[in-house]
Amino acid sequence: MRVLVVGQGAREHALCWKLHQSPLIKELYAAPGNAGIAAVADCVPIGVADIVELADFAEKLKIDLTVVGPELPLTLGIVDEFQKRGLTIFGPTRLAAELEGSKVFSKEFMRKYNIPTAEATVCSSVVEARSALKKLPAVIKVDGLAAGKGVVVVNTRQEAEDYLRMVFEEKRFGNAANRILVEELLLGEEVSFMAITDGKRVVPLAPAKDYKKVGDGETGANTGGMGAHSPAVILNGETAGEIMRSIVMPTVLGMEAEGRPYTGCLYVGLMLTANGPRVLEYNCRFGDPETQVQMLRLEDDLADLLLKASRGNLADTKLNWKKEAAACVVIAVEGYPDDFLKGQEVAIDPIADDSVVLFYAGIVKSGTKLLNIAGRVISVCARAATLSEALAKVYEAAPKIRFQGARYRRDIGYRALGQRRASE
Ligand code: AMP
Ligand code: GLY
Numbered sequence: 001m002r003v004l005v006v007g008q009g010a011r012e013h014a015l016c017w018k019l020h021q022s023p024l025i026k027e028l029y030a031a032p033g034n035a036g037i038a039a040v041a042d043c044v045p046i047g048v049a050d051i052v053e054l055a056d057f058a059e060k061l062k063i064d065l066t067v068v069g070p071e072l073p074l075t076l077g078i079v080d081e082f083q084k085r086g087l088t089i090f091g092p093t094r095l096a097a098e099l100e101g102s103k104v105f106s107k108e109f110m111r112k113y114n115i116p117t118a119e120a121t122v123c124s125s126v127v128e129a130r131s132a133l134k135k136l137p138a139v140i141k142v143d144g145l146a147a148g149k150g151v152v153v154v155n156t157r158q159e160a161e162d163y164l165r166m167v168f169e170e171k172r173f174g175n176a177a178n179r180i181l182v183e184e185l186l187l188g189e190e191v192s193f194m195a196i197t198d199g200k201r202v203v204p205l206a207p208a209k210d211y212k213k214v215g216d217g218e219t220g221a222n223t224g225g226m227g228a229h230s231p232a233v234i235l236n237g238e239t240a241g242e243i244m245r246s247i248v249m250p251t252v253l254g255m256e257a258e259g260r261p262y263t264g265c266l267y268v269g270l271m272l273t274a275n276g277p278r279v280l281e282y283n284c285r286f287g288d289p290e291t292q293v294q295m296l297r298l299e300d301d302l303a304d305l306l307l308k309a310s311r312g313n314l315a316d317t318k319l320n321w322k323k324e325a326a327a328c329v330v331i332a333v334e335g336y337p338d339d340f341l342k343g344q345e346v347a348i349d350p351i352a353d354d355s356v357v358l359f360y361a362g363i364v365k366s367g368t369k370l371l372n373i374a375g376r377v378i379s380v381c382a383r384a385a386t387l388s389e390a391l392a393k394v395y396e397a398a399p400k401i402r403f404q405g406a407r408y409r410r411d412i413g414y415r416a417l418g419q420r421r422a423s424e
Contacts, residue, residue: 001303003027003063003066005033005067006067007030007031007068009288011359013379015067018298019040019067030042031047031048034360034364035360036363037360038365044057055087065088065303065307067089069285071100074091075097075284077094079263080094091263091285092262095259095260096284099282100283100284100285101284104122107120109254110279113253113254114250116278119184120182120184123182124179126168129164136160137155138153138160138184139183140164141180142177143180146173148337149173150176167180186273186280191207191208192210192290194207194208195248195265195266196264196305197262197263197314198310200261201317203314204240204244205294206231206297207231207235208293209228209232209233209416211225211228211412212225213226214336216409223336224288225376226329227327228328229390230325231387233416234416239272239277243270246277248268251266251268252266264309265284265286266284267286267287269283296322324383324385325383326382327393328379330380331398331408333375335375335405342371345369349400353397355382355384355393356396356397358379359379363378395410
């Protein structure tokens with residue numbers, strides 16, 4: 001079959017890498033793809049938000065399955081556009097993608113279906129927010145997509161006032177922040193739980209642990225993710241079962257009851273609190289960098305799985321995972337996630353260990369040079385018998401990626417291994 005992957009990050013590179021191994025696939029395309037994806041797929045220069053052009057392309061090339069990576073095209077309705085034209089596509093419709101696109105919608109949905117999450121108040125003005133901020137610290141979240149910058153933990157009244165001014169007076173987030181949530185701060189360990197669903201049936205992916213903060217020891221700003229490993233280690237089988245029963249299944253059934261059946265990959269960001277798992281957020285797509293480590297461990301044919309889910313035909317699919325562990329460290333540019341340099345030349349020294357896999361993120365080719373176009377540049381990944389071996393391989397390879405201002409966390413996996421790596 002012919003498959004199109006929409007996206008240009010390391011997540012999409014990992015998806016293409018795995019799809020490329022499927023004997024079912026005769027032609028693999030990526031839009032727009034990147035310099036790494038180009039090794040396994042034909043890259044077509046169509047942007048992820050150009051959903052009509054993407055559907056035109058899929059029609060013209062008779063694409064049998066389109067797989068959507070990022071949330072933007074999903075929230076813009078790419079699935080609706082494809083389905084209108086009778087094209088098979090993996091991902092939720094625009095209405096279903098509101099689980100990620102609107103934090104107010106998802107909070108009200110969780111309340112309605114008794115899905116465990118943090119207490120929160122919806123506020124539309126500074127006055128309402130002030131009165132909701134009774135207890136500090138608290139979390140403030142803007143309703144809409146805000147490129148990962150719409151969530152802040154406020155420790156003092158002053159911090160809260162500063163953020164509220166940015167939201168309501170300076171309108172830093174535009175309409176995405178017409179409404180905000182003032183939310184209880186949850187304490188515990190974060191874990192990512194993903195599942196593939198055809199709208200009714202659900203197959204969990206191997207849990208992964210993502211490291212979201214930019215700095216070692218969970219310090220600094222939130223990012224898209226600086227590293228990951230699978231197994232998650234902190235999540236045992238019993239808790240995973242509880243998450244399926246009390247969170248994932250009620251979400252899928254609830255969305256169906258709401259008339260917004262959810263098909264695709266459902267990503268639940270969780271806090272494992274002393275009172276059990278609580279939902280921090282939903283994402284309507286595969287996680288990045290969680291997908292990179294999951295694809296290294298998945299035994300089964302990804303094309304077959306995603307096609308079945310897209311056709312409402314998941315039946316009682318069960319997935320098989322390699323017993324080995326996989327680890328990933330993201331090489332980013334100094335300054336990420338705020339201001340960082342683009343257009344820098346990226347050099348990759350030879351890596352002798354062939355169990356190391358590089359998934360390219362924001363890298364394009366210009367002539368013979370590789371240039372960075374985003375803050376996260378490469379995911380360095382490896383699989384090995386144990387997590388500590390996988391991490392050792394990744395950390396051995398990481399310095400081989402060289403560019404001005406290259407930086408990465410030195411402590412991915414440290415909590416899971418119960419040890420802290422020495423910071424630089
Ligand atoms: P979100 O976009 O809602 O996932 O929030 C981004 C990050 O903020 C999460 O990955 C958590 O690290 C943190 N966060 C969000 N909500 C809470 C909460 N209620 N309590 C503690 N941390 C939170
Ligand atoms: N790793 C976090 C995310 O994909 O949103």
